[in-house]
Amino acid sequence: MQTRLTIVKVGGKVVEEPESLAELLNDFSKIVGNKILVHGGGRSATAIAAKMGIESKMVDGRRITDKDTLDVVTMVYGGLVNKNIVAQLQSRNINAIGLSGADLDLIRAVKRPVKDIDYGYVGDVKYVNCEQIEQLINAGVTPVVAPLSHDGKGQMLNTNADTIASELAGALARSFKVQLIFCFEKKGVLANPEDENSVISELNMPTYEMHKKSGVINAGMIPKLDNGFTALTRGVQEVLITDVDGLKFKSSTGTRLSLEDN
Amino acid sequence: MQTRLTIVKVGGKVVEEPESLAELLNDFSKIVGNKILVHGGGRSATAIAAKMGIESKMVDGRRITDKDTLDVVTMVYGGLVNKNIVAQLQSRNINAIGLSGADLDLIRAVKRPVKDIDYGYVGDVKYVNCEQIEQLINAGVTPVVAPLSHDGKGQMLNTNADTIASELAGALARSFKVQLIFCFEKKGVLANPEDENSVISELNMPTYEMHKKSGVINAGMIPKLDNGFTALTRGVQEVLITDVDGLKFKSSTGTRLSLEDN
Numbered sequence: 001m002q003t004r005l006t007i008v009k010v011g012g013k014v015v016e017e018p019e020s021l022a023e024l025l026n027d028f029s030k031i032v033g034n035k036i037l038v039h040g041g042g043r044s045a046t047a048i049a050a051k052m053g054i055e056s057k058m059v060d061g062r063r064i065t066d067k068d069t070l071d072v073v074t075m076v077y078g079g080l081v082n083k084n085i086v087a088q089l090q091s092r093n094i095n096a097i098g099l100s101g102a103d104l105d106l107i108r109a110v111k112r113p114v115k116d117i118d119y120g121y122v123g124d125v126k127y128v129n130c131e132q133i134e135q136l137i138n139a140g141v142t143p144v145v146a147p148l149s150h151d152g153k154g155q156m157l158n159t160n161a162d163t164i165a166s167e168l169a170g171a172l173a174r175s176f177k178v179q180l181i182f183c184f185e186k187k188g189v190l191a192n193p194e195d196e197n198s199v200i201s202e203l204n205m206p207t208y209e210m211h212k213k214s215g216v217i218n219a220g221m222i223p224k225l226d227n228g229f230t231a232l233t234r235g236v237q238e239v240l241i242t243d244v245d246g247l248k249f250k251s252s253t254g255t256r257l258s259l260e261d262n
Numbered sequence: 263m264q265t266r267l268t269i270v271k272v273g274g275k276v277v278e279e280p281e282s283l284a285e286l287l288n289d290f291s292k293i294v295g296n297k298i299l300v301h302g303g304g305r306s307a308t309a310i311a312a313k314m315g316i317e318s319k320m321v322d323g324r325r326i327t328d329k330d331t332l333d334v335v336t337m338v339y340g341g342l343v344n345k346n347i348v349a350q351l352q353s354r355n356i357n358a359i360g361l362s363g364a365d366l367d368l369i370r371a372v373k374r375p376v377k378d379i380d381y382g383y384v385g386d387v388k389y390v391n392c393e394q395i396e397q398l399i400n401a402g403v404t405p406v407v408a409p410l411s412h413d414g415k416g417q418m419l420n421t422n423a424d425t426i427a428s429e430l431a432g433a434l435a436r437s438f439k440v441q442l443i444f445c446f447e448k449k450g451v452l453a454n455p456e457d458e459n460s461v462i463s464e465l466n467m468p469t470y471e472m473h474k475k476s477g478v479i480n481a482g483m484i485p486k487l488d489n490g491f492t493a494l495t496r497g498v499q500e501v502l503i504t505d506v507d508g509l510k511f512k513s514s515t516g517t518r519l520s521l522e523d524n
Contacts, residue, residue: 048337052313071342075310078360079341080333083410083418087364091416095394097365098340102349104359104403132357132403141366141394148345154353156345 004033005137005176009165010183011040014244015081024183025085027247029092034137034176037089037096038145038165041081045073048080061220065120065158073158074100077146085144096142101149102156104132107164109149109157123149123157125164128171137176166227170234179238180231181254182224187243188255189225191216204258205229228257266295267399267438271427272445273302276506277343286445287347289509291354296399296438299351299358300407300427303343307335310342323482327382327420335420336362339408347406358404363411364418366394369426371411371419385411385419387426390433399438428489432496441500442493443516444486449505450517451487453478466520467491490519 008028014020028037042063046056049072057064065073082098089096101107101123109123133143145168147161162182169180188199191211203211208225211217217225228239240246242254270290276282290299304325308318311334319326327335344360351358363369363385371385395405407430409423424444431442450461453473465473470487473479479487490501502508504516 048314051315052310074345075337075341077341078345079337079339083336083340083362083364086362087412087418088416090364090367090412091414095367098360098362100345100348100360102345102352102358102360105352105357132359132398132401135397135401136394139394139397150349150352152353154350156349 002175002177004179005172006031006033006035006179006181007038007165007169007172008035008181008183008247009038009161010244011042011161012185013043014183014185015039015041015085016043020244021085022088024244024247025088025092027244029089029094031247036137036143036145036168037085038147038161038168039081039085040147040161041077044081045076048072048076059117062119062122062160063158064118065122067121070121070156070158074148074156078148082144082146089142089144094142095140096144097136098144098146099133100146100156101159101164105129105152106133107149107159107167108152109159111151111155111157121155121157123151123159125149125159125167128167130171130175134172134175160223162224162227166231169231169236173235173237178236179240180228180236181247182228182239182241183244183247184224184241185243187246187253188241189217189221193218199253200255202256202258204260206260225257229259232257232259264437264439266441267434268293268295268297268441268443269300269427269431269434270297270443270445270509271300271423272506273304273423274447275305276445276447277301277303277347278305282506283347284350286506286509287350287354289506291351291356298399298405298407298430299347300409300423300430301343301347302409302423303339306343307338310334310338321379324381324384324422325420326380327384329383332383332418332420336410336418340410344406344408351404351406356404357402358406359398360406360408361395362408362418363421363426367391367414368395369411369421369429370414371421373413373417373419383417383419385413385421387411387421387429390429392433392437396434396437422485424486424489428493431493431498435497435499440498441502442490442498443509444490444501444503445506445509446486446503447505449508449515450503451479451483455480461515462517464518464520466522468522487519491521494519494521
């Protein structure tokens with residue numbers, strides 16, 4: 001029988017404000033069994049870039065990553081955010097290890113080809129190399145993964161944290177019974193963006209397509225949901241989209257994805 | 263029989279200029295068997311701090327680490343320098359993993375008590391936690407260690423890279439036959455600072471004390487040499503102080519330390 005593995009992706013201000021981060025890490029620490037934390041850090045990256053006189057350019061919510069910006073995200077995601085989370089998990093008796101996609105050759109990517117937009121040093125994931133991370137997990141270690149990949153030729157690349165979480169979940173589903181939880185600012189996927197309580201409790205592929213067509217699900221949610229459904233098609237047991245409170249009561253809140261009506 | 267482990271500490275501009283770093287990593291990659299790279303990054307930290315409008319304050323070559331400076335060194339050592347080295351080693355088929363002292367609870371430290379000088383968030387090493395790093399090494403992984411420690415209470419701390427290298431070497435000497443190589447700008451310990459070729463080929467404790475008293479060995483070298491001799495007293499097999507070229511021909515150049523005349 002496969003053992004359980006919970007992968008939690010957190011982003012937004014939750015990871016970047018000391019009080020909310022501390023609360024999140026308390027909740028994360030209480031998750032029983034194997035777990036991985038995947039974090040973002042975009043707000044800190046934007047703030048540090050601004051202090052260094054580097055302008056942050058976003059297209060459709062994605063960061064254009066020129067050379068200077070790549071240095072900033074490598075520092076901020078791989079260093080500042082990652083190491084502080086690791087130190088704080090250690091203080092909660094969680095034996096954490098910080099990883100980027102370059103460490104242990106964990107996440108190989110290719111620099112995104114230029115079509116309409118040149119995203120710069122952004123990596124599209126080619127594959128996840130699970131062998132060593134599985135050994136760490138089986139030894140009781142909790143990986144804390146920064147949204148950075150590498151191309152295998154010495155180049156670090158910037159990769160969306162939702163994508164990293166989905167790719168890790170999909171790859172690790174061969175060895176573990178994986179639950180993937182996307183934590184963000186809302187309680188779940190909302191039927192009405194104006195109403196915080198209009199959480200759609202269950203989304204399957206057909207209803208997702210329907211809501212996309214009707215415009216109920218807006219553009220900002222689509223990459224996250226696509227990542228979630230991709231994980232399910234790759235054998236991930238359960239995908240949940242929720243807020244930080246959802247981590248506390250993870251079976252009763254948020255939006256649960258499923259492939260088909262059930 | 264214990265297997266060999268080579269620990270190389272590199273600092274100064276060698277790790278911070280792309281060409282010299284590439285050459286160093288080529289040489290490092292060619293070292294046969296288990297190895298660890300410990301790096302600095304002070305010049306990059308000073309440059310990034312300056313861009314952010316943070317002044318770098320040094321006392322006797324040691325960085326005063328206030329809160330803002332701690333963020334900078336955490337980003338630069340743990341993120342920018344570390345991840346780029348890891349990615350470049352991966353491209354040379356070395357399965358590298360970047361670690362700070364917080365990862366795997368590798369290096370516990372206490373914030374240095376304030377006496378004459380308040381060094382701020384600087385960590386004096388309490389102990390090295392070897393279990394998991396030994397497993398990684400035995401699995402063929404090459405750790406790349408940033409000069410950062412943590413206090414076990416959630417706080418990252420800044421620790422001198424020579425000290426980190428010496429502490430790792432001393433702790434790992436229980437399980438490996440350790441060779442510790444300090445790479446720096448000079449060919450070795452110089453008898454005459456004006457003469458690059460006046461390398462002292464062998465230094466033992468009595469001659470070290472003698473050279474310290476006579477002033478042949480200047481203040482800047484003393485912490486490095488103390489770290490080297492400490493490692494020897496803890497069972498490290500061999501300590502060598504050399505430049506990057508010394509890595510290529512490591513048995514014939516530089517200054518070799520020994521406890522007694524031999």
